[in-house]
Amino acid sequence: MPDLLTIGELSARSGAAPSALRYYERLGLIRADRTGGNQRRYARAELRRVAFIRISQQVGVSLDEIREALDSLPEARTPSPQDWARLSASWRSRLDERIRLLSRLRDDLDGCIGCGCLSLQRCTLNNPGDTLAGEGPGARLVLPRPTDAPTPARSLG
Amino acid sequence: MPDLLTIGELSARSGAAPSALRYYERLGLIRADRTGGNQRRYARAELRRVAFIRISQQVGVSLDEIREALDSLPEARTPSPQDWARLSASWRSRLDERIRLLSRLRDDLDGCIGCGCLSLQRCTLNNPGDTLAGEGPGARLVLPRPTDAPTPARSLG
DNA sequence: CCTTGAGTTGAAGTGCACTTCAACTCAGAG
């Protein structure tokens, strides 16, 4: 009844490349049994883990953080729907925050950059308060400084 | 009246590190005049370009695409508000799409992963139609294959 | 004039998330 999956099957089902699955295993995100011939065999529960990994990435979570989340799952038993619900919920506020920021950015694109005032006064993208007061005069983007944000931004769901 | 900015000043105003500004220059995203002593001096218009770059990154656009967009600006004159409005508008649909996908993901987090059915049947995160029919049985995540998406997903506003 | 902070360069390094490679073995069909 275990009904084990080969790496190729797990790859096809999860959408992750075999090389990515091996990489996840190295990082401790998933695990596999081995056949007598040293080939990986995945329990069906691993499929759910990979699904969680890929969805979490869409939310903008790093593999390191995903690993921490997965580490909080019970090791003794197969994680229950409630276990997964708890993990998923933990990304929820993050997702909300990201949606909120993007929505605000969209509004600003219409109302501020759209009008060409980009980086000038009275723009919502500029410092509206005085949080940067004392650092000298002049308008500043409200975007986080490099020290605050890991910055790298590639195409993301 | 040029009122030129040093790299330090542009950095402070734009939120981009000096090393990032030099990097943008190497990629042809911004330009700088030089003093007799070979130091960079930026026209105020460059501030707007850097603002556009950083905002575009928030939208999830690569520097390469941003360069292409900036290349479409008139070289002869200082870009007008209309020019910026046009560029900004070109990201709009992208931003909308990203917000839409994230919103859908949030709904799925509540309705599908939240219930623990992750990667199983009747889940909106699974193939709802038959776009993958013929590739064998079994549920599949709807997330794009590695070949379709550059994948890397770090924290992103 | 001296000092100090800000700026200059090319080359190399970083971090993440993988992918590719070469050289090899395994598993299942015929």
Add this chain to the structure above:
DNA sequence: CTCTGAGTTGAAGTGCACTTCAACTCAAGG
């Protein structure tokens, strides 16, 4: 038994967006 496609490994490579470094020069105040 043979063939082929799928799997194995560690090491190295990739792509993006930068950062860091060493060694140096410049600019401005005292």
